[in-house]
Amino acid sequence: MPDPRLVLHIGAMKTGTTFVQDLLIANAERLRAEGWYVPDQRTVVRATRELLALTDAALGSGRAARPASLDDAPRWVALMDDVRARTAEPGCAGAIVSMEFLSYAKRPGVQRVLESSHGLDLRVVLTVRDAVRALPSQWQSLTRNAHRLSWPEFAVAARTRGQRPPHPGTRAFRRTQDIPRMVRTWGEFVAPERFTAITVPAQKDQPRTLLWDRLLDVVGVDPARTVTDTAFDNPQLGYGSCDLMRRVNDAGLAAEPPSAYRRVMRRLTHQELLPLRESESRPRVDQTTAAFAADLNGRSLAAIAEHATLLGDAADLPTEPPPSSSLDPGDVPAQVPDVEVRRAAEALFGGALAWCETEGLELPAELAAPLPHDLDAAVRQVAGVLAVAIARDPSHRLPTD
Template sequence: MSKRKVYLHIGAPKTGTTYVQDRLALNARGLTGHGVHFPNKRLFADPTLFHFRAALDLLGQDWGGPSGHADGSWATMLKQVRRRSGTVIISHEILAPAPADKIARVMNDLSDSEIHVVYSARDMVRQLPAAWQESVKQGRRWTFERFLAKAEHGSPWFMKAFDLPAVLEAWGRSLPPERLHVVTVPQGRTDSNLLWKRFCTAFGVDPTWAPLDSERSNAGLGVAETELLRRLNRQLDRTTRSTASHDELIQTMLDRSELGRRRSRKVQLPPAHYAWAQGEAERWIAWAERVGVDVVGDLADLRSGEPPADLPEDPNEVRAKAITKAAVSALTVMTREAASRPDPSREIGARLKARAEQMRQR
């Protein structure tokens, strides 16, 4: 019997990972018929949540849900993997900047399989605005300029996940280069399925085996919507911003209001940062060509090019009127959400009253 292949899709964040994971989940049953497995904890559960929790547990992290919600998930993932033959795909982008000891554990835990690492990469002109927005959605308070200043020194978590050579040197230390697969995110308006087809090539999957398309994406915000969230974060303490209920409420607001459908101008990289972004792209490309990793797509997709001639020095300046409009939309959704939720005190009171009535009738 041929050796099981395990494809570890480790990111990077903001490279279509949400879409790919959801499409794998939607087509999991059909893929199984072709010997391709996207493990789940149990039938009818959300496999994308299972993969997230497995990654958290592996990394020793506890966020994105109730305390302890990920405990034991990596061990459960391993059990699911070992029950299968053929191809197994494990996917979550928080794995990209994993420390050396965690990577060594993965390699040891999966030593009975042929391990492949899949890493998707995108040009920095699109990647940096997306990363800043995502950090704000997760509760950060920094301005885009402050984020960029730190990014150029490699300090934010996102930059550790985006550093293609560093990530793949760490994950590929014990693997031959042909088992390191770099999927480039295409530039411009191309075939909407092109990125998916590239992932399928990296995974060794026929795209026709997964016909159900995903409607999920981690959509970007506009400048006004992002600034509104950033200002909201400044008014909230860290404890509040780090709770699962806060994340749920913010996601509800983004899903149900215009905030999540970007009505204002998109966030753009200021022209002063293009040279650095281009330098990073050339460093990544040189490394990939020198090492000889398997490139699915075109390394030229990672180049940023020159800033548009009409791009202002500060393309993300936002007017108060736009922020007010975004705030009204957000407040409307939050008010409806609050009104739809039961009052805990009333629920408790009703239960006590009913219990007292039962006691009187005895």
Template sequence: MASTSARPRVFLHVGSPKTGTTFLQDVLWSQRERAAEHGLRLPGERFHDHFLATLDVRGLADDPAYPERARGMWDRLAAEALSSDGNVLISHELFAGANAEQARRAVARLSGGAEVHVVVTARDHVRQISAEWQEHVKHRSAASFGGFVEGVRNDTARTSWFWQVQDYAGVLERWGADLPPERLHLVTVPPSGADPTILWDRFARTIGLDPAALDTELERSNSSLGAEQAELLRRVNLELGERLPLPGPYPLVVKNVLAHRILEARSGTRLALAAEDQEYAVAESRAVADRLGAMGVDVVGDLADLVPTTGSGAATDTDPYAVPPDATLLAEGVATIADLLVVLNERRAAVQRADDLATTAQEKPVRFALVQAAENRPVLRKLRSAYRLAKARRRGEQPD
């Protein structure tokens, strides 16, 4: 898509969670300069700024639990976008949680000086229900899988977080209320087992970027948990109680280290919906696809991707919501503790090296500079890394 206007063309990728967003964002932010060379600008200093902007848009930035930097972040990203030439992308899946008025205000901030487009990535609800339960558990939830599914089915008013962000038609209606349908883009995630680069190809073309411009061979993050690992994490959440609050240290310690670094790497039983729940999910997927078709939005991919074949992922011989036996969880827990100790030691060693480097740079700057130069290492980069690590530790944060 070549720009035909002198105004910047701003793409707001507003959701939805668990639709390959982390993969897409990792590709773009790991190659930000190359994307800029190909005509796509990512405003802000880093990807975290886009998360902070979701807080600002959703009226959460004043919460003292969040960084003060979140206040006014949407205006700062918008101002940078409006001062740009060509295509601009603002992307975070938590924008999907904005209500109609919040979304309208956010779009209005850009509409006067830019051609605004809204992009939603979407996946079938059979996969989304189990994926969202895992994500809830990674965010301190103690709800069982079966209880979560029951809650989704009973929410006929569509007021829960799940339906707020997973009703793709509703997300596009809120964010695109003041935009023509041709500027609303629905990018479908291909069926399970498909080449993940298909999603990248669809998304890149939508935002005006040559798919071949960036490397998609990256280490994957935010993978699924098996049933045993998810249940173990759920029980850890129960045991933690009010300790390690969210917002706060929980995502830094539990989500990023225990869930992503350790549990995701372990093999487990694939989660599946019971047959009747899968039929429900297929029916809901079909209903959303029909609404999207009636809206006349730009579909990149195929709406049929949102409607899987009934029976494709249902459990057969066993109850998919049965809790793994205690003996299985005990073995899983012991293995996880061992892996956790290894990770903690690796991080301790890394922190010690950074502390030693910072101390040398502070107490013996000339010697530090000479040694680094002799080893042909970028001095300023090492100093900056050591400084950022020490600063992050003082704030109790995990450095980038």
């Protein structure tokens, strides 16, 4: 009797992973009827974070030091045990687990995944998107998670090689968007017939659900047996709002506790900044970054040809830069106009003031005053109010240089 199958969708970031995961959640019962178990997504996220937190560094000290092992990732082990137990039930063909952070894994992490999935027929899926679109999208997500780089800084850092120590933007790029690295890392341990790279549809006239259809092709379920009208739309903020986010992060907000930061900022950005999206510009790639992205697509396709099976259209990863009319000139992307950042600052400031009032946080006069004309000073004041909201403490102040 064949082992139950585990379809492990490992990302990458900004390739429709939220869309896929939302549909997995919405279709959990329908997929169960087709013989496929979908674990609770929060459990998957926590287990993955725990697994990736393990490093090659020894745990403990002195003679008690030892290498990290699966014993140090009990949540991940429990997840795999749960998958084995559920897929052993009559009528269950396998399980589907989706977590884009797994694309970050280095060799030891991949080895631990394989070690923990004994008794399961492991099939790995990597979703891949045109780098011209993925790079600015990744920067936008980074700004919403306390990163401090501007779009021009991130674009230049992404294509930088050989700098020691690596630029923070280079590290962020390699972790989240270096598809050839991901393919080689996983392909070292997973045979091509068990490793599928799915391209994200690039043409605007293609149905949004095509990515879902391609994933279900790997699983072996007819997409017609699922529903897709409940999928979450995860739009990016506009350029001005994203640049405001990196500026308040750089003003000291990045040092706030991550969980408290996310609690406040995710709600405020959705309520106050997302409505500005249609009136804001979009970050574009410059000609040099576009050439880098096209080369990255080519290297991704070459790595996939060597280590994985391609599902989709190679044309979804164009190896020639787009027309120059859609690019910023030169070798650095254009910075966003200050007027967009100012408009976003006013919106976020108003939302943060309302948040503090609702929470009963009485702000000092210098933070509650109207924003000054100088943009840098205005950003620092917005960051100060946000820090109070995050800390839930009117006396909390950001560090000053």
